[in-house]
Amino acid sequence: MTANDDLLSVLYTSTARSPFGDDELAELLTRSRASNERHELTGMLLYRGGRFVQVLEGPAERVRDxxxxxxxxxxxxxMRVLIEQPIERREFADWTMGYQPIAVTTAPAPAGFRDTFDDLEQSGDPSATLRAARELSLWFRVRERRAQSDAR
Ligand SMILES: Cc1cc2nc3c(=O)[nH]c(=O)nc-3n(C[C@H](O)[C@H](O)[C@H](O)COP(=O)(O)O)c2cc1C
Structure with a gap:
């Protein structure tokens, strides 16, 4: 295991050049997960309406590479890096790349959950951005769980 004393967390947003289809996203994720696991990188990727938000965390040098x-x-x-900060513990320790496609037509998120990230870039406050990212990840964990139980 790599020493955990230089963990870095980065959150960035970017815009797809052309909209990603399900197959394209699936391929990106399959490759990313395998590679991230090998490099001890964790995080999450959100895609909605042609925009990406990704959190990457792990040994600082590997994150930067x-x-x-x-x-x-x-x-x-x-691509715009909104947050880059050393962390004590991983926020997404159990994910090599959590992902949830968020359908634009989906019903609004329940109160207390954020279901868009359109305003993330407008906020000049990194801690507000981090809070928003946490809310987002929570929201899509709930959705993931729901999707799993629906599939049963
Ligand atoms: C929005 C976005 C997020 C990406 N996230 C990752 C990632 O988490 N891990 C990864 O290895 N590649 C990721 N990639 C892919 C890399 O840009 C690059 O294509 C890949 O690392 C090259 O891997 P390969 O040499 O195995 O083809 C991402 C690409 C995009 C567009």
Whole structure:
């Protein structure tokens, strides 16, 4: 195991060059999960209405290396790092890349949950952005659980 004394968390937003279909997203996720697991990287990816929000966390150097690769990925553009901060513990320790496609037509999120990230970039306050990201991840964990129980 890598020492956990230099964990870094980065949150960025970006815009798909052209809308991602389910197959394209599935392929991106399959590859990312396998690679992230090998590199001890965790995080989450949200995609909605042509926009991505990704949190990546892990050993600082590996996070930075991957970000440099992702930044040159031609499938998206306008990448903006909104948060980059050292962390004590992983927020997404159990995920090599949690993902939930959020249908635009879906019913509004219940009170207390955020279901959009359109305003994230407008907020100049990193802690507000982090809070928003946490709310988002919580919301899609709930949805994931619901989808799993629906499938049963
Ligand atoms: C929005 C977005 C998020 C991505 N996230 C990851 C990721 O978490 N891990 C990863 O390995 N690649 C990720 N990629 C893919 C990388 O940009 C790059 O294509 C990949 O690392 C190259 O892997 P390969 O050399 O195995 O093809 C992402 C790409 C995009 C557009």
């Amino acid at each position: 991957l970000l440099a690769v992702i930044a040159t990925d031609e499938r998206h553009t306008a």
